Amino acid sequence: MPTLYTSPYRIIPLLTVLLLGLTACTPTTDTVSDNDVDNTSEVKVDERMATDISPSGSFTTNSLDNIKIGATFDPQILTQNTETLDNCFGAQSPSHPATDYMIIDNTVVEISTWSKDISSAYGVTTGDSLDQLYAKHDGQSPEVEDSPYGNPNENIIIYYWYKDNGQNLGTKYQVDNDVVTSISIGLESALRL
Numbered sequence: 001m002p003t004l005y006t007s008p009y010r011i012i013p014l015l016t017v018l019l020l021g022l023t024a025c026t027p028t029t030d031t032v033s034d035n036d037v038d039n040t041s042e043v044k045v046d047e048r049m050a051t052d053i054s055p056s057g058s059f060t061t062n063s064l065d066n067i068k069i070g071a072t073f074d075p076q077i078l079t080q081n082t083e084t085l086d087n088c089f090g091a092q093s094p095s096h097p098a099t100d101y102m103i104i105d106n107t108v109v110e111i112s113t114w115s116k117d118i119s120s121a122y123g124v125t126t127g128d129s130l131d132q133l134y135a136k137h138d139g140q141s142p143e144v145e146d147s148p149y150g151n152p153n154e155n156i157i158i159y160y161w162y163k164d165n166g167q168n169l170g171t172k173y174q175v176d177n178d179v180v181t182s183i184s185i186g187l188e189s190a191l192r193l
Helices: 008-024 130-136
Strands: 088-093 096-104 107-113 143-146 155-164 167-176 179-187
Touching: 130 167, 130 179
Parallel strands: none
Antiparallel strands: 088 096, 096 107, 107 179, 143 155, 155 167, 167 179
């Protein structure tokens, strides 16, 4: 049986290279000690404020958290979850598993949810009644149509349209038996699909 002989002169450089390799893989973050933080300041993480990286729980008129309508699909933020058909596919975010993103030509064109934890920019959530929806959009004119996938007057779609940077955008509500069952924001062309 051969004798394994290892010289300390060979081990030290090997351990040094291994240690340097491991530290190179460690992500860098800003560190703050308890002495550096007062009760009113926020802790920075990777050049973002801590509040910027947690899910917001509500849409704006053109985004959900850091994902905007018109943004380029980023596979580091969203995961494709359907097959591509005519340059169109669905995606999801780990931050909001009950939210779907429609991607056309590598661009986010619609964001939809059925979660009660995410409200529209107007405060409407799934589970709200039709009266609550109209009250929260007080003074705005809706476009109402029957859903192609349901019964007339029972399953309806309600749109509220607006312009953003020259684009026609909107908020779309699926309402079934006078209860909001899903909320979407997006380009008019995508919301009407």
